[in-house]
Structure formats: structure tokens, C-alpha cells
Amino acid sequence: MPSESPAGEPAPSNGRLPDDAVRVVGSVPFAAYVHVPFCATRCGYCDFNTYTAGELNGATEQQYVGAILAEIELARQVVPHAPPLSSVFFGGGTPTLLRAADQALILRALRESFGLGPEAEITTEANPESVSEAQLVALREAGVNRISFGMQSAVPHVLATLDRTHTPGRVREAVAEARAAGFDNISVDLIYGTPGESLADWRASLDAAVSLEPQHISAYALIVEAGTALARRIDRGELASTDDDDQATKYELAEELLSAAGYEWYEVSNWARSPDLASRHNLAYWKGHHWWGFGPGAHSHVGGVRWWNVRHPRAYAERMAAAESPALAREVLGEPTRQLERLLLEVRLRDGLACQALSPGALVAAASMVREGLLDPAAWESGTVLLTLRGRLLADLVVRRLVVDDDEGMANAEV
Numbered sequence: 001m002p003s004e005s006p007a008g009e010p011a012p013s014n015g016r017l018p019d020d021a022v023r024v025v026g027s028v029p030f031a032a033y034v035h036v037p038f039c040a041t042r043c044g045y046c047d048f049n050t051y052t053a054g055e056l057n058g059a060t061e062q063q064y065v066g067a068i069l070a071e072i073e074l075a076r077q078v079v080p081h082a083p084p085l086s087s088v089f090f091g092g093g094t095p096t097l098l099r100a101a102d103q104a105l106i107l108r109a110l111r112e113s114f115g116l117g118p119e120a121e122i123t124t125e126a127n128p129e130s131v132s133e134a135q136l137v138a139l140r141e142a143g144v145n146r147i148s149f150g151m152q153s154a155v156p157h158v159l160a161t162l163d164r165t166h167t168p169g170r171v172r173e174a175v176a177e178a179r180a181a182g183f184d185n186i187s188v189d190l191i192y193g194t195p196g197e198s199l200a201d202w203r204a205s206l207d208a209a210v211s212l213e214p215q216h217i218s219a220y221a222l223i224v225e226a227g228t229a230l231a232r233r234i235d236r237g238e239l240a241s242t243d244d245d246d247q248a249t250k251y252e253l254a255e256e257l258l259s260a261a262g263y264e265w266y267e268v269s270n271w272a273r274s275p276d277l278a279s280r281h282n283l284a285y286w287k288g289h290h291w292w293g294f295g296p297g298a299h300s301h302v303g304g305v306r307w308w309n310v311r312h313p314r315a316y317a318e319r320m321a322a323a324e325s326p327a328l329a330r331e332v333l334g335e336p337t338r339q340l341e342r343l344l345l346e347v348r349l350r351d352g353l354a355c356q357a358l359s360p361g362a363l364v365a366a367a368s369m370v371r372e373g374l375l376d377p378a379a380w381e382s383g384t385v386l387l388t389l390r391g392r393l394l395a396d397l398v399v400r401r402l403v404v405d406d407d408e409g410m411a412n413a414e415v
Helices: 019-023 061-078 100-114 133-142 156-161 168-180 199-211 229-235 244-260 280-286 313-321 335-346 360-371 377-381 389-393 395-414
Strands: 030-036 085-092 116-126 146-152 186-192 216-221 264-267 270-272 290-294 299-302 305-309 327-332
Touching: 030 100, 030 280, 061 100, 061 290, 061 313, 085 100, 085 280, 100 116, 100 133, 116 280, 133 168, 146 168, 146 199, 156 199, 168 186, 168 199, 186 199, 186 244, 199 216, 199 244, 216 244, 244 264, 244 270, 244 389, 264 280, 280 290, 280 335, 335 395, 360 377, 360 395, 389 395
Parallel strands: 030 085, 030 290, 085 116, 116 146, 146 186, 186 216
Antiparallel strands: 216 270, 264 270, 290 299, 299 305, 305 327
16 A cells, blocks of 8 residues: 655644745745546555555545545635646546546636646646547647656566556557647656666667657656565565666666757756756746645645645545545644755756755865766856766765755854
């Protein structure tokens, strides 16, 4: 089953936010995430808040859609002066297990409640095996203008290890169907470092992804989450553990092949044909914008307040039927936490992090990492902390060093 929700303070049953949070709505872009928790089968590596038919305990798709519409109305009341949505993202789970008409209904409710910005990015994730040509046409007609396919690999034995049910050929068909339906902003997601995946396998997957000519490619290192079927197989010795050196080599190959094909990295795990094709919705997360997450287990952030919904679709539907907020708990972020999260997220971006956001101690650590080749010297001279390729490989280490020295710097400043 999915991992547990984080701890937090109780959230008010009416969903009301502190006045200070409401007052700053509109100071940054506002986005919407819609979590669709349904999956036909559970992939062995998946730790997301998803449910197969046998795990729904009586919850239905009809209840889900009605509950989402009710939460949209709640959000309209809580943040009545929110700006038009800069992006909408249907994620999961498998959003395309919903009828296209239901996704269209939800999108229409968001449009009527908040409005859409003139260049709003509206994305749906899709599994190649769960989407049809007719469905793609209907989604495009409803206003969805970006689609992200979960490709993961082009190699059958790697897909089998991940418990993915589509064939490599189906990805190509789905991409072609999306283009025929009018989608001109297509992304594909890849995973590297699966047990048993050779470097040649990974090269084949990269070559296959590039040959599809998508506008955007994501490549994520496999993380084996405790409690997943994949973790249990590794614990039993059926599969080898992931290997950091192997994943680093595969990341370097991804950068080599994707950059040669005309893709530029804009976040450690994401490449796009041009800056305007970067995922605006994901950038909203990385830049600390405001978003409301609709659906079971969805997380939200508005004005320094972060909250998360009850996880099970049935509990979520029951909350909404009782006219109660679905929020399970929340936390109000203090300024030190907000600055820390800014550091954690923005340092991963191609735009980098402004040096002025660092404490004196963190600046000393950053200067050292420039000399070590982890941070770009030219960017440093211009006042920006920017990862080199080696720095991207060791991004977690870079962040840890900045955070440790940031804490020490703040402690020294207080003394």
C-alpha cells in the first residue's frame, strides 16, 4: 500500500486558511493539481496513493467525480480572489482511466470557478495501454493541451521487472494517436537503474524516446520504496539492489544523448526542446508558487500553508458529501522553513539559485563547491548557484552541504 501521510496540525473542517495566507493569493501564479487515484494494476515500484478495483472498498468513479466538483466549490469559497489558473495537471494513478467526459467536466468546473490564464498549460498523464484514439480526441477538444506518457522503458524485460503492462510498440502508437488528435506538446517519462537493466538497454530506451520526437523528456532514477513489491523482491534476493554508480553512468548517457538530440535540461531530471516547453506546472512546485491539490491524498500549498487530503477515495468522498474539508492535516511554514525549501528546490533548476538567498555559511560552502567542480564558476561570478553536470550527479550532496552550512551560518549570525 502507499506510504503514510506526514504528520501535521489539525486542519479546520471548513477548509479556511489563515488571513495572512489568503491575502497573498495572487502574488505568485496559482495552479491546480487533480489526483486521479485509480489504477488497473499496481506497478511493483509504485509508492503513490493509488488503488486498484479491489482496494476501493465500495468507492466509485461517480462518487469521485462528484467529490472533486465539491472540492472545487470549496476552494472557490476559500480563495475567492485567486488569479486565473496558470496550469492544471491531471496526475495519478492513471487519469485516463477516467472517462474523457469526466476529465472535461472537472476542467470545465475549474475554468468556471477560477478561470484559465491565456496561455494556461493543461496536462494529463496517460498510460499508453489505457488511452484510446477517441479518448485523446475528446481530451484535446475539452482543452487539454499537453500529454505526458508513462513510457518508462523500451525494453521488454525492464518493463516486466517494473510490472508495466504496455509493450514498447504501444508507446509509439499512442504518441502518433495523440499527434493526430491535435496534441503538439507531448512528454514521455523514463526510469533508469531498474535491476537487470544494462547500459545498452538504457541506451535503447533513450534512442526510442528521442525517435518519438516529443517536446519533453523526463528521466528519473529508480528509487526503491520500502513496502513496495519491488522492494520485497530485492529483499528476497530475487533482484539485485539499485547501484548508485550504475545510475550515475546512465544519467551521464542521458545528458549526452538528449543534448545531442536538441534537448536542454531545465531541472535535474527533465529536458525540453526549448525553455517554453518546460513543464510550467512542475516549475510551479519548484519555484514555490501556490497550488490547490484536488482529490484523495492530494497536497496543496497556498501562502505558506501546506495541507494534504485524506488518502482513501471512500473517505474523501464521505468528507465531501458531508460538506467538510477533505484536508487531513496541515502545517504553517515559518520563514526559515520556506527559505530552506527554496534552497532545496531552486538549486535543482537550470536557472539556478540566487546567491543572495544563501546565508554566510552556505556561501562559504558554495564557494568551495565551485572549486570542486560541483557548481558552475561563470554562474557563480554572476551571482547564481548553478549545478554542473557533476553537480547534478551529486545534487543531494550539494544540497546537504548548503543546508548544513546554512544552519551553521544562521546559528553564528544569531550569536
